[in-house]
Amino acid sequence: MDPGFACMRDFVRLCGRTVASAVAPSLARSLLARAAIAPPMWKTPLFERFCASLVRNSLGATEDVVVTNLGLGADLRCHVAMSKATYAFGKFADMLSERATFALVRELAADCEEFVDVGAYEGAFTFLVHQEHPVMRLHWFEPDRQLAQRLAANLASNNIVACGNQTAVAERRGTATFFKNLSDDLSGSLSSLFTQKHLTRAETVETISLTEYFGIEGISDAMIKVDVEGAGEKVWDGAMEVSKAIRYLVMEMLAPEIEAGLPARIIHETDLKAYYIRDFELIPSADGEFEYAAPFWNWLFCRMSPNELAARLSATVFRVSEGG
Numbered sequence: 001m002d003p004g005f006a007c008m009r010d011f012v013r014l015c016g017r018t019v020a021s022a023v024a025p026s027l028a029r030s031l032l033a034r035a036a037i038a039p040p041m042w043k044t045p046l047f048e049r050f051c052a053s054l055v056r057n058s059l060g061a062t063e064d065v066v067v068t069n070l071g072l073g074a075d076l077r078c079h080v081a082m083s084k085a086t087y088a089f090g091k092f093a094d095m096l097s098e099r100a101t102f103a104l105v106r107e108l109a110a111d112c113e114e115f116v117d118v119g120a121y122e123g124a125f126t127f128l129v130h131q132e133h134p135v136m137r138l139h140w141f142e143p144d145r146q147l148a149q150r151l152a153a154n155l156a157s158n159n160i161v162a163c164g165n166q167t168a169v170a171e172r173r174g175t176a177t178f179f180k181n182l183s184d185d186l187s188g189s190l191s192s193l194f195t196q197k198h199l200t201r202a203e204t205v206e207t208i209s210l211t212e213y214f215g216i217e218g219i220s221d222a223m224i225k226v227d228v229e230g231a232g233e234k235v236w237d238g239a240m241e242v243s244k245a246i247r248y249l250v251m252e253m254l255a256p257e258i259e260a261g262l263p264a265r266i267i268h269e270t271d272l273k274a275y276y277i278r279d280f281e282l283i284p285s286a287d288g289e290f291e292y293a294a295p296f297w298n299w300l301f302c303r304m305s306p307n308e309l310a311a312r313l314s315a316t317v318f319r320v321s322e323g324g
Contacts, residue, residue, distance in 0.1 A: 222248075227251075
């Protein structure tokens with residue numbers, strides 16, 4: 001029997017017996033270190049829940065970091081906080097709110113020359129695009145200093161070349177107040193959206209517009225992924241002038257963006273068409289109107305009509321609805 005298989009089999013069995021009770025922290029750390037680099041096929045939702053329970057029961061609110069493959073590739077090695085169960089022990093392909101967006105980016109990035117990750121956090125989408133399209137030029141932006149430094153180190157240790165920017169994307173070059181989220185560092189933002197819900201700390205960060213950045217880097221055919229926790233309008237205000245260089249825009253739309261009518265703005269100010277990503281169903285929206293379905297917050301903007309997009313995605317699990 002393969003030693004790795006036997007090791008992981010024993011790990012799952014042990015978790016099954018101890019998930020409701022704590023084990024010694026030293027043993028828990030050893031088991032979790034092995035689990036984090038388990039083959040991606042092992043990283044099922046049940047496996048992730050086992051590991052998260054072991055972290056919670058044995059280590060509590062820990063800041064320990066573990067080396068993981070992000071559930072993307074057996075040879076990938078990235079340092080990630082152990083408390084981030086999906087990053088450390090799971091797969092984004094199994095995360096309900098993001099699985100369709102993950103699959104859509106994986107598929108459509110093939111049509112573009114460059115990928116721009118705005119609000120990169122731990123870099124899941126950047127690593128995904130590189131894995132699927134290794135010759136694509138990568139760019140990422142992350143204003144949280146700790147996250148940006150870890151992402152840069154993780155990319156470098158895996159010999160992945162990317163243009164990294166410890167900078168926030170906004171309307172123009174300058175500085176802005178960034179609300180570092182101390183409760184959940186995946187929710188830091190130029191928006192004050194989470195300041196009443198989470199513990200945050202105001203910091204001053206540098207900003208740049210995508211219009212300026214595209215000019216500096218000579219970007220003309222890009223997929224952009226935007227996840228900035230309520231500050232999407234600032235990103236768009238600085239990107240509208242280079243909309244012709246955007247083949248695909250995948251953007252999270254939370255309450256501030258919806259209240260500002262951002263989907264309608266993008267439609268009316270460009271030749272891009274809008275699709276609300278409701279899991280694996282893409283719903284056209286001619287004027288920015290949509291019916292929200294939890295927990296799906298992401299939109300796709302592109303130049304393809306519903307029929308053209310349906311044809312482009314015909315070999316995938318996606319379905320494009322009629323109308324809009």
